[in-house]
Amino acid sequence: MQQTDEWGGDGTSSWLKVSFPFLLCGFYLAAVWFVLPPEQWLLLFGAMVAYIVPPLGRETIIPACILLGIPWWLTAFTLAFLDFAGGLFMAWNFPLLLRIPRLGPWVRRFMEAGRTFLDRRPWLERLYFVGLIAFVALPFDGSGSIVGSIIGRMLGMTKAEVLSCITIGGIIGSFSIALGIDYVTHLIPAEAGLWISVIILLVIGTALAVAYRAHSWRKESNA
Template sequence: MRRIDAWGDDEIDARPSWLKVSVPFLLCGAFLAVVWFFLPAEQWLFLVGMLVAYVVPPLGRETIIPACILFGVPWWLAAFSLAFLDFAGGLFMAWNFPLILRLPYFGPWVRRFMEAGRTFLDRRPWLERLYFVGLIAFVSLPFDGSGSIVGSIVGRMLGMTKTEVLSCITVGGLIGSFTIALGIDCVLNLFPTRAGLWISLAIFLSIGIALLLMYRSYSRGREVDT
């Protein structure tokens, strides 16, 4: 399996540090500025709040997207907003991974996570053959912690380059967000009344909670086995 000790050493990157840190945030600000012209003020503020909540666990796209659609945000805009945030997060991780490793609390956690992951992958070398498709599936599926940050760490453990990881995160974010949003839009067409909106939200929240419980149950079982 390929080994890359720290992103930034595997490729020549002459961009200044301030640029690598600020560009992802500037892209998010520019995106929200454009969205401002397409949404009423209250919906725009709600969307911004949901994007902030998406960054903070445990809320995922299976919760954020239904809430946005229920509040009146177009389904395609809600999906694209979260996919764009995944892209920006992946870009930040790709450009600033060595800096993140030096953070007081988050850095040591990332190192421990990577060491445990390397041990797991070394015992299963066949996983390397599925690394690209597997990372796309990991990001797209509504698992707890399956966003751009953890996805970047997993891609780093697999020895993928920054471009490969960012591509997987972008594709996975688009697939996951638009699948959920399109599914909700189809359900809303079946239940067009206000009661139908709450029924639809309850259905997708139940699915999200069930998937989360299944994933946590699987993770705890794997820890017991090891």
């Protein structure tokens, strides 16, 4: 399968390609302000930031948001929207990412290793569209719009194809988890739900602290 267009080379001005996905997120947060109480709006904003910054994924963030009172449909739509915005950013700015120190070389190595893997298994490329949707939808470690976009480019898919897969996969994955959690929470007493929310927040805080400390150790060891 050959790539049919150049990622990021559509003639759109550079500042717009970089800023537009962030502006979309800003407009979305402004619209949600009129839907949620201020404290829940802050929780949703924190969930959006946590979703963008590893290592947390939708399988952790969606249960926490629902148990803290944010409607399941809004939680699911928010994360699916972030997948779309992330895919749009990658489609427009992939060449820019390759020029970022450390990130660019990592992306190139990832693509080279993946290309070798696919060359040995040509049948996988015939399932590229459905496979990429499944990769984004299922809660794999590292799945999502960023890695999904890299895999899509590696497969030679166009920007429109990759963005479609990421959007569809994000909707399927987010709404599936949200519906399941919403169903389960109706079976749990309110008091238990509160304690589960506290435990999830503690787990998220611990994961962030461990990730930050590991990052600090890596920087110290490389110094």
